[in-house]
Amino acid sequence: MIAAMRYENHVLHLLDQRQLPVVETWLALNNLESIAQAIETMVVRGAPAIGCAAAFALAIDVQGFADADSFGGYLPQFHRSIQRLGQTRPTAVNLRYALAAFEDLAKTFESKTPIKEVRLAMEDLANSLFADDLATCHAIGRHGAALALGQRISVITHCNAGALATAGYGTALGVIRAMHAAGHISVVYVDETRPYLQGARLTAYELEKEGIPYQLITDSTAAYLMQQNRVDLAIVGADRIARNGDTANKIGTYGLAIQCHYHGVPMFVAAPWSTFDLDLEHGTQIPIEERHPDEVRWIGKERVAPASAPVYNPSFDVTPAPFLSGFVTEHGVLRPPLKAAIATMSNGKGAE
Numbered sequence: 001m002i003a004a005m006r007y008e009n010h011v012l013h014l015l016d017q018r019q020l021p022v023v024e025t026w027l028a029l030n031n032l033e034s035i036a037q038a039i040e041t042m043v044v045r046g047a048p049a050i051g052c053a054a055a056f057a058l059a060i061d062v063q064g065f066a067d068a069d070s071f072g073g074y075l076p077q078f079h080r081s082i083q084r085l086g087q088t089r090p091t092a093v094n095l096r097y098a099l100a101a102f103e104d105l106a107k108t109f110e111s112k113t114p115i116k117e118v119r120l121a122m123e124d125l126a127n128s129l130f131a132d133d134l135a136t137c138h139a140i141g142r143h144g145a146a147l148a149l150g151q152r153i154s155v156i157t158h159c160n161a162g163a164l165a166t167a168g169y170g171t172a173l174g175v176i177r178a179m180h181a182a183g184h185i186s187v188v189y190v191d192e193t194r195p196y197l198q199g200a201r202l203t204a205y206e207l208e209k210e211g212i213p214y215q216l217i218t219d220s221t222a223a224y225l226m227q228q229n230r231v232d233l234a235i236v237g238a239d240r241i242a243r244n245g246d247t248a249n250k251i252g253t254y255g256l257a258i259q260c261h262y263h264g265v266p267m268f269v270a271a272p273w274s275t276f277d278l279d280l281e282h283g284t285q286i287p288i289e290e291r292h293p294d295e296v297r298w299i300g301k302e303r304v305a306p307a308s309a310p311v312y313n314p315s316f317d318v319t320p321a322p323f324l325s326g327f328v329t330e331h332g333v334l335r336p337p338l339k340a341a342i343a344t345m346s347n348g349k350g351a352e
């Protein structure tokens with residue numbers, strides 16, 4: 001089974017995704033700062049996986065805290081740790097969701113709550129967020145498989161929203177896995193996803209390992225494929241979805257959505273309910289991370305541009321809701337009008 005992380009004996013083991021697909025190296029991290037840096041440097045990435053790694057970082061932080069016997073003594077460090085993790089990557093809201101779960105748990109402690117009790121509760125919370133995400137991905141896969149309408153279809157995806165981006169199985173790739181298991185996939189077109197190549201390096205790696213038929217394409221090939229009627233469906237993940245359905249995902253998703261719209265290819269976003277940010281009315285409010293210029297100037301160890309070429313490198317873009325055919329969540333598929341569907345879900349009512 002492909003996994004991005006495992007937590008054992010107060011140590012978080014992370015598969016170093018920067019090295020994939022060439023080598024599979026695991027890093028063993030036993031303190032919060034090293035995990036925060038692993039998130040920043042993309043050892044671990046993908047919205048739900050970032051949230052899970054941050055949860056384990058907090059569980060590890062309190063295990064290592066030896067300066068007081070009760071929660072009150074740990075509280076100042078707890079606040080600093082939450083803040084440190086919150087600064088790692090700004091766009092994926094799952095990170096904030098995980099940190100908020102810990103803050104809610106902290107509110108249930110008293111100053112004199114024994115630190116031993118806090119350690120156990122925080123470890124339980126991290127483990128349960130991880131287990132929930134895995135179950136959620138399987139549920140997304142089950143709901144999404146129905147989008148094939150019982151046919152053998154070709155699907156296009158962007159970036160990596162797979163086992164490596166979650167607690168396992170994946171969101172968009174979870175749907176593709178479930179479709180493949182049901183015999184509904186003819187081919188998956190994998191956008192290489194410049195500049196960081198999550199499609200070429202990670203999605204192709206996952207599909208190859210699992211024997212799911214795929215073809216790797218450059219990002220600029222997608223429109224041409226659609227013009228030839230070779231794409232039946234697009235499915236991507238998300239980092240944050242505003243209340244009106246506007247969706248932030250890996251840079252290039254918006255371009256893909258415009259191409260799908262023009263060519264009449266339905267485009268779905270697969271995402272857990274924890275990726276919906278109901279505090280934001282629309283997508284322009286989503287903070288977009290800009291990453292280092294060298295990600296564009298270099299491909300792996302090769303420099304492909306002048307060393308000081310001025311670069312604009314937003315890591316995400318926002319697809320306006322009208323370009324989307326729906327959301328595949330663990331609760332079911334939400335269909336347009338998406339703003340109303342999201343409101344209905346947030347009021348505790350079901351999806352399709």
Ligand code: MRU
Nearest residue numbers: 045046047159161165237238250
């Ligand atoms: O910069 P990354 O690799 O963290 O970006 C990942 C994506 O954009 C994914 O599509 C998204 O986080 C969903 S992962 C289930």
